[in-house]
Amino acid sequence: MDKQFFTLYNGLKIPAIGFGTWQIKNDIVKDACLTALKEGYRHIDTAKAYGNEKGVGESLKECGLTREDVFITSKIPAEIKDYEDAKRCIRESLELLDTKYIDLMLIHAPRPWEEMANRNGHRYFKENIEVYRALEEAFEEGLLKSIGVSNFDIDDLNNIIKNNKIKPMVNQICIFAGCTPTDLIDYCKNNNILVEAYSPLATGRLFDKPLIIDMAKKYNVSIAKLAIRYCYQLDTLPLPKSITPSRIKENLDIFDFEISEEDMKILKNISF
Numbered sequence: 001m002d003k004q005f006f007t008l009y010n011g012l013k014i015p016a017i018g019f020g021t022w023q024i025k026n027d028i029v030k031d032a033c034l035t036a037l038k039e040g041y042r043h044i045d046t047a048k049a050y051g052n053e054k055g056v057g058e059s060l061k062e063c064g065l066t067r068e069d070v071f072i073t074s075k076i077p078a079e080i081k082d083y084e085d086a087k088r089c090i091r092e093s094l095e096l097l098d099t100k101y102i103d104l105m106l107i108h109a110p111r112p113w114e115e116m117a118n119r120n121g122h123r124y125f126k127e128n129i130e131v132y133r134a135l136e137e138a139f140e141e142g143l144l145k146s147i148g149v150s151n152f153d154i155d156d157l158n159n160i161i162k163n164n165k166i167k168p169m170v171n172q173i174c175i176f177a178g179c180t181p182t183d184l185i186d187y188c189k190n191n192n193i194l195v196e197a198y199s200p201l202a203t204g205r206l207f208d209k210p211l212i213i214d215m216a217k218k219y220n221v222s223i224a225k226l227a228i229r230y231c232y233q234l235d236t237l238p239l240p241k242s243i244t245p246s247r248i249k250e251n252l253d254i255f256d257f258e259i260s261e262e263d264m265k266i267l268k269n270i271s272f
Contacts, residue, residue: 002255006237008169009192012146015043015071016232017252020198020241026052032243033059037070039249045239047075047108048089053096060099071103075150078109081127086134094143105144106172107131109151116151125159136166146170154187161191172196177206177230178270185234197231200238211270219257222250229254230267
């Protein structure tokens with residue numbers, strides 16, 4: 001039977017599919033989140049860099065659910081690389097979301113975005129230790145229920161595990177059919193770090209792949225459902241995004257079919 005929750009190593013349960021809000025502007029994110037919550041999502045993923053935390057917080061107030069019923073993730077911007085600014089960002093996210101706690105807070109990336117492609121440049125190991133220390137303190141104060149990272153490679157994770165007190169509980173990375181960093185996923189699993197899969201639809205690039213189209217027809221599902229189910233069957237937590245009500249509903253409904261092991265291998269090896 002498919003599981004509706006993952007459990008982090010500190011015992012916190014996290015709904016197995018999240019509603020992504022990247023590129024959803026603040027003035028429309030409230031309605032998108034309200035639709036998602038109405039359709040059954042209980043996990044919303046936002047970030048300070050998205051500029052929509054206020055709208056997400058408004059949806060929490062208006063959805064009719066208790067705060068404990070909804071899991072909220074936010075992130076410290078990739079450009080923030082010191083302890084004091086990280087503490088400030090946590091406070092600001094709490095204020096914008098208008099909540100006493102955030103369920104999961106991540107470092108958005110190990111390096112500023114404009115430097116992410118250059119692995120031979122400055123790696124910000126010391127700086128990430130300090131940013132993560134701010135997360136640890138907020139976690140110990142009860143302001144954050146869980147903490148982790150995003151877009152971290154194995155050496156970035158090793159740096160935190162070696163030098164900080166609390167091992168990351170989550171690593172949120174880009175995963176989709178044709179982009180499956182197996183070594184990183186396996187490393188996280190071996191260290192009891194939950195992997196979340198953002199951009200499971202490859203920002204739309206999967207929709208014109210003949211192989212994907214044919215396989216979706218084979219399972220009598222949409223391309224989106226096939227793509228999200230692929231990530232879920234990797235034992236990672238998918239974070240699909242949409243502002244279309246029918247697609248928001250459809251993207252959550254992935255538990256009525258299973259991709260064969262052979263087809264999982266085919267999807268993994270799709271080339272772009």
